[in-house]
Amino acid sequence: MKNNIITTGVSKITAIDLPGRISKLRTLIAMDKSIGKNKSSFPWEPFKAMVQKEITDHIRNWRFIILFAIISLACMGTLFSTLNDGMKTLAADNAENSFFFLNLFTKSDGTLPSYFVFVGFLGPLFGISLGFDAISSEQNKGTLSRVLAQPIPRDSILNAKFLAGIIVISVMLFSLTFLVLGTGLIAVGIPPSAEEFMRIMVYTFFSIIYVSFWLNLSILFSVRFKQPATSALSGIAVWLFFTIFYPLIVNMIVKGYEPTKYASPKAIHFYENLKFYLVQIIPNELFDEITSAILMPSVRSLGPLTMEQLQGAIPTSLPLGQSILLVWPQFTGLLALTLLCFLFSYLVFMKREIRSRG
Amino acid sequence: MAEKSIEITGLTKKYDGYVAVDNLSLSIKKGEIFGLLGPNGAGKSTTILMLLGLTQFDSGSVNVCGIDTSRYPLEVKKKVGYLPEDVGFYNEYTGLQNLFYVARLNNIPSEQAKHTALDILAQVGLEDAKDNKVSSYSRGMRQRLGLADVLIKNPEVIILDEPTLGLDPEGVKKFLQLIVGLSRKKGITVLFSSHHLHQIQQVCDRVGIFVKGKLLAEGKISSLAEQLFTKNTFTLEGGISLINDGVGKNPKPIKELTDRLTRLKGVAKVDFKDNHFTVESQNDVSHELSRLIVESGYGLSHLIKKEYGLDDIYHQYFQAGKSS
Numbered sequence: 001m002k003n004n005i006i007t008t009g010v011s012k013i014t015a016i017d018l019p020g021r022i023s024k025l026r027t028l029i030a031m032d033k034s035i036g037k038n039k040s041s042f043p044w045e046p047f048k049a050m051v052q053k054e055i056t057d058h059i060r061n062w063r064f065i066i067l068f069a070i071i072s073l074a075c076m077g078t079l080f081s082t083l084n085d086g087m088k089t090l091a092a093d094n095a096e097n098s099f100f101f102l103n104l105f106t107k108s109d110g111t112l113p114s115y116f117v118f119v120g121f122l123g124p125l126f127g128i129s130l131g132f133d134a135i136s137s138e139q140n141k142g143t144l145s146r147v148l149a150q151p152i153p154r155d156s157i158l159n160a161k162f163l164a165g166i167i168v169i170s171v172m173l174f175s176l177t178f179l180v181l182g183t184g185l186i187a188v189g190i191p192p193s194a195e196e197f198m199r200i201m202v203y204t205f206f207s208i209i210y211v212s213f214w215l216n217l218s219i220l221f222s223v224r225f226k227q228p229a230t231s232a233l234s235g236i237a238v239w240l241f242f243t244i245f246y247p248l249i250v251n252m253i254v255k256g257y258e259p260t261k262y263a264s265p266k267a268i269h270f271y272e273n274l275k276f277y278l279v280q281i282i283p284n285e286l287f288d289e290i291t292s293a294i295l296m297p298s299v300r301s302l303g304p305l306t307m308e309q310l311q312g313a314i315p316t317s318l319p320l321g322q323s324i325l326l327v328w329p330q331f332t333g334l335l336a337l338t339l340l341c342f343l344f345s346y347l348v349f350m351k352r353e354i355r356s357r358g
Numbered sequence: 359m360a361e362k363s364i365e366i367t368g369l370t371k372k373y374d375g376y377v378a379v380d381n382l383s384l385s386i387k388k389g390e391i392f393g394l395l396g397p398n399g400a401g402k403s404t405t406i407l408m409l410l411g412l413t414q415f416d417s418g419s420v421n422v423c424g425i426d427t428s429r430y431p432l433e434v435k436k437k438v439g440y441l442p443e444d445v446g447f448y449n450e451y452t453g454l455q456n457l458f459y460v461a462r463l464n465n466i467p468s469e470q471a472k473h474t475a476l477d478i479l480a481q482v483g484l485e486d487a488k489d490n491k492v493s494s495y496s497r498g499m500r501q502r503l504g505l506a507d508v509l510i511k512n513p514e515v516i517i518l519d520e521p522t523l524g525l526d527p528e529g530v531k532k533f534l535q536l537i538v539g540l541s542r543k544k545g546i547t548v549l550f551s552s553h554h555l556h557q558i559q560q561v562c563d564r565v566g567i568f569v570k571g572k573l574l575a576e577g578k579i580s581s582l583a584e585q586l587f588t589k590n591t592f593t594l595e596g597g598i599s600l601i602n603d604g605v606g607k608n609p610k611p612i613k614e615l616t617d618r619l620t621r622l623k624g625v626a627k628v629d630f631k632d633n634h635f636t637v638e639s640q641n642d643v644s645h646e647l648s649r650l651i652v653e654s655g656y657g658l659s660h661l662i663k664k665e666y667g668l669d670d671i672y673h674q675y676f677q678a679g680k681s682s
Binding site: 043045046049050053060141142143144145146147148149150151152153351353354355356 | 403407410412413414432433435436438439440442443444445446447448449450459460462463464465504507511519
């Protein structure tokens with residue numbers, strides 16, 4: 001009986017025709033190794049040309065210039081208000097003054113949100129605006145079929161668009177970070193410690209991943225939707241959903257489980273966990289957690305902790321390695337979401353029929 | 359035997375149950391100019407997309423320059439230049455930059471690419487406009503830039519999808535001359551799709567008529583007529599006159615002449631109306647016919663050989679397509 005099941009299972013597996021499918025997949029990716037015989041036959045020169053063109057297009061684009069201006073202005077504004085306030089903070093708070101440069105990124109005097117809030121808020125917009133018409137505009141202009149008639153693998157287009165976006169984002173975020181650092185350095189006259197510097201670099205790296213998630217999402221929409229407006233709106237809709245509506249829904253669900261004052265510790269633990277895990281699929285929340293753990297060394301845990309776990313803990317700040325370890329799950333989640341978007345773009349785009357227009 | 363540039367066998371493509379291309383088989387020799395003729399929506403563009411591996415097909419096989427398109431689309435694209443219908447360019451770049459970009463996508467080293475790009479722009483007559491942005495180009499110029507795009511990779515096969523759409527007659531003529539000249543000079547195979555009969559008639563060595571996903575007839579334009587009009591391909595129109603100079607013998611009655619004409623080999627139908635006649639036949643009988651008329655004592659005032667052009671073929675074909 002059992003054997004029978006196994007054999008039918010095996011025959012089903014063979015019926016899937018794995019080799020056939022793999023060869024089909026290979027032809028899709030168009031990097032069959034058997035042809036040309038040299039394994040390094042991937043056309044790097046054309047790929048480089050494409051990335052260069054995309055970067056040029058981004059930088060010359062008014063959309064990019066305007067967004068860049070907004071973000072830089074916001075950052076400068078925050079920086080000045082923080083610096084005004086920073087002197088007082090520096091003097092007042094002894095526990096945190098060892099991390100003065102981190103305060104530049106996280107503290108503000110209340111008139112303007114702080115730098116990291118700005119990046120968390122405008123980053124998605126930036127990512128969406130760089131990618132929402134990546135494929136659809138080429139299709140509408142009729143250039144997609146022209147480019148695809150050239151001997152380049154189809155995925156090169158997606159890869160080039162994505163890579164160009166990442167490069168532009170990285171340059172922007174790093175220059176902003178260094179700008180803030182430099183201004184802080186001039187205003188205060190104390191160089192940042194190695195730890196602070198590393199923390200800021202790690203934070204910038206994570207924020208690039210975060211923005212690239214939104215970039216990928218909008219590229220996915222641009223592959224899926226023919227109209228750039230539709231794809232831009234879908235991107236913004238997802239962003240709004242995650243920033244406004246999803247927390248509302250979570251709130252409603254969580255309220256139903258709210259334990260009474262006399263509830264058992266188990267119930268409270270369950271409630272806290274529920275509250276924590278429900279928001280873990282939101283990219284914004286993941287990024288917020290990453291930011292707070294990296295930029296505030298005093299943060300020791302992101303989820304709920306029991307009294308047992310806290311026992312014997314020394315109330316100091318964590319070293320950088322420990323902070324990164326703390327946000328590793330969040331980082332993995334964010335990366336996974338990014339890759340998921342990329343994967344779906346591939347799936348939709350690879351089998352697509354490329355007509356000249358429309 | 360001549361080398362085959364394009365070989366299609368049993369190609370079928372379905373869209374949600376609707377058959378766009380139905381069991382198509384076709385082969386095109388090297389250096390040939392082949393015209394794919396058919397009305398809109400006949401599946402011409404779909405066939406071309408399948409040739410380039412830009413869309414997947416359900417069954418059959420496509421070989422271009424001896425390479426299987428579905429397995430090695432990249433190798434095929436190295437050898438095939440494709441000008442899509444209504445081609446688009448990056449409008450904010452100049453013509454030269456657009457061309458240069460395509461050259462770089464073809465992995466041509468940039469020094470060489472610069473030379474070739476300028477050469478080719480001169481060939482297609484765009485050297486004066488090379489530094490203007492493409493957004494300022496006219497339709498004809500864009501089309502010529504598209505051809506430059508195709509030529510820069512030094513292709514063995516050129517595929518043009520409705521290249522003359524939207525061009526004025528003069529532009530069409532120049533464009534076609536350019537293509538024919540290039541094809542003859544370099545031995546490039548050209549596949550040319552259009553729904554304009556006359557353009558195809560002007561330039562193509564062979565024609566395939568394509569309707570509703572099926573290739574109905576294929577061959578030289580003259581032999582196409584034979585395929586489609588299986589009988590009575592030739593029609594002769596003429597007029598006779600009575601000669602009353604007293605020298606000749608008395609003319610035989612019209613009735614007898616008709617009988618004798620009908621008895622000629624290959625003649626299917628003879629119609630007399632006053633002094634005009636039409637003779638339909640399977641082969642060219644003009645010699646025999648004229649002798650017969652003169653022998654019968656009539657004068658032949660005029661004789662017109664009516665050959666079928668693509669127009670007739672097309673219309674005939676449409677009727678067949680509609681009735682089926």
